[in-house]
């Protein structure tokens with residue numbers, strides 16, 4: 001089938017089987033390699049991107065479900081020269097080790113930052129539960145999201161616990 005995907009604001013006509021996971025199209029057809037293949041089962045979050053502003057597992061999302069919907073990947077968030085607020089916060093807090101989980105973490109966290117305020121640590125932890133980091137950088141990721149919330153919304157989220 002042919003599907004029109006709107007990815008980071010640009011239309012792409014994709015010819016592929018209807019069941020092809022979005023992750024494969026992003027990486028193999030569009031050269032967007034930020035989202036990663038971890039488990040392919042919806043259990044790690046490495047493949048997380050946004051569809052219409054909501055975080056989804058792109059490894060489990062068939063392209064047939066995405067006609068006319070807005071897909072956003074980490075490449076659409078910021079650039080090396082002009083990183084987004086959340087990307088800056090990840091850098092400041094050094095919230096990356098191997099980096100395999102990072103794009104997924106950022107896309108999931110950005111969805112929360114875009115809709116929730118004030119942000120509590122409990123809300124951040126619950127929202128981020130689906131995304132795993134095999135390097136164990138969770139506390140730094142939490143600090144980065146909290147920092148970004150402060151940068152975006154004018155005051156830091158209250159650190160309830162760490």
Ligand code: FES
Nearest residue numbers: 038039040045059
């Ligand atoms: S690769 Fe999609 S959730 Fe693990």
Ligand code: FES
Nearest residue numbers: 097098133134135
């Ligand atoms: S930084 Fe290595 S998996 Fe998260």
